[in-house]
Amino acid sequence: MTDEDYQRGATTLRGKLVPRTTTDQRLLDEHTDADWLHTDPWRVLRIQAEFVEGFGALAELGPAVAVFGSARLTSDSEHYARGVEVGRRLVEAGYAVITGGGPGAMEAANKGAREAGGTSVGLGIELPFETGLNRYVDLGVNFRYFFVRKTMFVKYSQGYVVLPGGFGTLDELFEAVTLAQTQKVTSFPLVLLGRDFWTPMLDFVRGTLLGEGMISERDVERLQVVDDPEEAVRLVVEARLP
Numbered sequence: 001m002t003d004e005d006y007q008r009g010a011t012t013l014r015g016k017l018v019p020r021t022t023t024d025q026r027l028l029d030e031h032t033d034a035d036w037l038h039t040d041p042w043r044v045l046r047i048q049a050e051f052v053e054g055f056g057a058l059a060e061l062g063p064a065v066a067v068f069g070s071a072r073l074t075s076d077s078e079h080y081a082r083g084v085e086v087g088r089r090l091v092e093a094g095y096a097v098i099t100g101g102g103p104g105a106m107e108a109a110n111k112g113a114r115e116a117g118g119t120s121v122g123l124g125i126e127l128p129f130e131t132g133l134n135r136y137v138d139l140g141v142n143f144r145y146f147f148v149r150k151t152m153f154v155k156y157s158q159g160y161v162v163l164p165g166g167f168g169t170l171d172e173l174f175e176a177v178t179l180a181q182t183q184k185v186t187s188f189p190l191v192l193l194g195r196d197f198w199t200p201m202l203d204f205v206r207g208t209l210l211g212e213g214m215i216s217e218r219d220v221e222r223l224q225v226v227d228d229p230e231e232a233v234r235l236v237v238e239a240r241l242p
């Protein structure tokens with residue numbers, strides 16, 4: 001066994017991990033089964049294809065804002081009504097509206113955008129149970145991988161408006177706030193819509209996360225909470241002004 005580095009693309013291998021054959025050998029040698037097709041490195045091509053599809057579909061979208069929130073909101077809830085209004089007002093302010101393309105809050109924002117005559121985008125995700133794109137999506141892209149889809153939300157929107165939601169919504173919100181904190185995105189408004197719902201979480205953020213020194217005052221300020229869809233859109237618009 002040798003301690004010398006064995007370079008396989010970006011990967012360095014040493015000791016017992018140094019392979020006995022090279023990539024070229026394995027490529028050119030005869031294969032008697034198709035197992036290699038199902039390995040992770042092969043999957044990278046699919047992942048790459050999803051990025052290409054997404055970038056291609058959204059390249060000419062123009063200014064857009066993503067709206068997130070629970071997939072389980074029903075159309076009779078006040079949050080759903082706010083979702084419709086925020087979708088409409090975003091279009092009136094000159095934005096396309098991007099959602100996860102599913103039911104609940106996503107459907108509400110797409111509905112508002114469509115009814116206002118704007119561009120209504122749904123970035124769907126393959127799930128073990130079929131939900132499909134909601135009927136108010138005019139430009140839809142379906143993804144296999146959550147992380148590819150999440151890149152599209154951040155890359156093609158100028159900010160997020162976040163309605164009440166569960167784990168999926170919190171995941172999208174906290175990814176964005178981390179990207180803002182680490183300056184991977186700059187000038188990225190994050191507006192939480194629904195004071196009663198979000199206040200206990202903001203109390204935790206301020207009381208515990210800030211209180212224990214895990215985040216800074218500036219980080220707390222990254223999350224703005226409002227009750228009124230009009231105010232939510234105003235905050236998004238103002239963040240864009242020079």
Ligand SMILES: C/C(=C\CNc1ncnc2c1ncn2[C@@H]1O[C@H](COP(=O)(O)O)[C@@H](O)[C@H]1O)CO
Pocket residue numbers: 067068069070071072099100101102103106124125127131164165166167168169170172
């Ligand atoms: C669970 C139900 C439908 C699932 N369908 C979804 N379609 C598209 N996107 C979804 C779906 N579920 C979650 N998401 C993503 O997460 C966010 C909402 O998650 P939450 O846990 O409900 O807050 C949402 O913004 C999507 O991006 C019901 O039939």
